[in-house]
Amino acid sequence: MFPFYLSRVHEVCKAHLLYRFKRLPNARLYARENGYEGAMYPWQTSDTGNEETQIVHYNPISGLWDPDHSCRQRHVGIAIFLNAWRYWTEIQDRDFFIDVLVEMMLSIAMFWQSIAHEEADGHYHISGVMGPDEFHETSDECGSGVTDNAYTNVMVVWLFDRVKDILDSLTDNERHVALQKSGLSPDVLHRMDDIGTRLYVEISDEGILQQFRGYASLKELDMDTYRKRYGNVKRIDRILKAEGLSPDHYKMAKQPDALMLYYLLPISEISNILRRLGHVIDDEVAFLRQNYDYYLARTSHGSTLSYTVMAKIANLCGRPTFEWNWFMEDARSDIFDRQGTTGEGIHCAVMAGTLDILLSNFVGLRQHADGSVVLRPTLPKHWNCVRFRQRIKGKWFEFEVSKKDIKLCLIDGNINSDEPTGPFYVGNNKLLLCPWSSVTVEYTNCASMSAFVDTMLRTKFIRQSVVDMHLADAEPAATPVSILRLALQSLQSAPIGTDERTYLLMDTGKRVAVDLRYEKSELIKDLLLLEDGEDALFTYMINQNGSGFQEKVAEGVAFLGDTLFHNFVTARNGTVSPDCPRCVTAVQSVYNAIWLSMWAKTCTVNSSFITSKSLAWIRATSVLPDGIVNYGASSGKECMGHQGVYYSMSASSSDADVMRRINDRLKLLLQNREYRKFLVIGHGLQILVGQTSLAKQDKDSSIPADQSEALVNAVHRIVNEVSTGGSKPTIRTTKCNIYITPCNSETCNTALDAGLSQYNKKQGLEWMA
Structure with missing residues (x-):
């Protein structure tokens, strides 16, 4: 709901953040009572700021009151931090930022560094928490809650990154006061940096982002059998408990958990965090789609909010049919009383989520940190036009989006100012708007x-x-x-x-x-x-x-x-x-x-x-x-x-280890802005058995020679650094490519030219057979 109000009635968001700030002392006390530092906000609270979450939950199937551990959803503090960050970046109210938000955000960060603990495996771990899933309340790892919930841990690393941004935005005096109020010492800041590179997040050999540590050992659940027996299995947790079983033992979630990351953060940002934590993500979209398919089959959608998250991720995966189905489930949830609870009140968060799907998915409206706005419409086939007003960076804009063009108008700027507002990107068009001037543009998405x-x-x-x-x-x-x-x-x-x-x-x-x-x-x-x-x-x-x-x-x-x-x-x-x-x-x-x-x-x-x-x-x-x-x-x-x-085919263990480390370094190198282009020209990066190749130029020589040379030098530097004291691979360059081969003999170049190139597909077929 916060993004909806932020774009329309930001005063509501300010009041909400003030509510959280005024209960900061209670959050600090709650953290101390549980053995932590900083501010630990309760999952459910009231005027007092104390924990009000129920400790038992009625199961209408069994007629029993079961224990309720949902107070362990410590990620509520991350949500508060995220909302504060969004408010600051959108509204730019510096007085409110300095007087209210900074202390609260840094205090939340202080809590997360204190709950993380280092173990003998060389990683930091976070235990005793519950993710957005809510079905998994206990685990063998830590008793109450789970250990290393992927959503929580990745968001903690993101949060620590924002702490650096916050401190960089302050004057020396403001920084001194903020650190003093929140208790962040140089040692604590150093510990945050360390946690940011060594916090444990598990990805299986099959490429599945594990919801929490130990998730892989859980049992699969035959949902078809339960559907035949019960019909509605959205609250499969209640069904299992009524049968004397526990949802803690099965790979089944109430709503997206690990996938929730992609609802909040850009794909590239999540991938960069995972890489920093030691994982290799070759294809970001393929990785997301694989995890989407995996967890979709293991989600019961016990909350209508599940559809909101799934719809947005379906859009990122290029799954338009799923996207539309999830959108309609959300839109119908209260109209048709899907959960049987509409009589007690509508689900406002789902209503806001439905609007978010409309704007972010179908209209394709995206706001970036640099202030630019991108529109990439993909309207459903039976929609002709969408009209709406949106507040962006404190100004109201009117949009009219059809299947062929977009009309934009700044409707409440300073009419005495000639300074344009923007930029807006519609396909390959960059737009700057003046007050009350309307611009209509046919859109295309392919300009870069x-x-x-x-x-x-x-x-x-x-x-x-x-x-x-x-x-x-x-x-x-x-x-x-x-x-x-x-x-x-x-x-x-x-x-x-x-x-x-x-x-x-x-x-x-x-x-x-x-x-x-x-x-x-x-x-x-x-x-x-x-x-x-x-x-x-x-x-x-x-x-x-x-x-x-x-x-x-x-x-x-x-x-x-x-x-x-x-x-x-x-x-x-x-x-x-x-x-x-x-x-x-x-x-x-x-x-x-x-x-x-x-x-x-x-x-x-x-x-x-x-x-x-x-x-x-x-x-x-x-x-x-x-x-x-x-x-x-x-x-x-x-x-x-x-x-x-x-x-x-097998390679010597020493050669394989050297090439693996070189390849890992190359992948990190290619994440840098000046080198990313080499991934999308020619062969890109090809990791073969016995060789790695990297494009340095395309056939039209569109890359400046000095930039190609800089890449070659960087590759040489990586190979030299990795190969210190061991076998050194040979580097060969052609007009368009760089080839790295594990070989350190004097005759390697000759062998490469005359020997390796002679290994052909016929020999490969014979080996495959």
């Missing part, structure tokens, strides 16, 4: 390299869902098709230079020429198949390939006949066009995946796809359903079979 890459990565998940539906003989839904159409329109309306080439913004504001022909043509083919049918696509391909194409296809069909092949092997162009100049956007087409899947299922016994690229790249760009083909990468030196089992 990052936006282009983001657009293409989103099409992967859309294409994947369309392929799954097609192979299941289901008609593709209209929404995924409309999103592919929007992606094509976005690419087609990207800025064009006088030389008729597409130019996108790279970092530092430089525009570079980008060849989008592959991405455009594959989207066109997909839309022809999905909207007009296979015959229309075939006609298009005949026209594109010239005379003789149809005859060659007919000849091939006649030759194959009814033959069932034992093995079918295809190289890179079996799923990805070799004409695409970038690996990161070379997403497999729907039509290609459908045809290849049908071929593999009906015409062959075994099908394999083999490439000289990495297995991670194949998985990032292929939309083939699991189990269709065997994947062979690194020219066959690593592979994944139908059952998802991974195999690779």
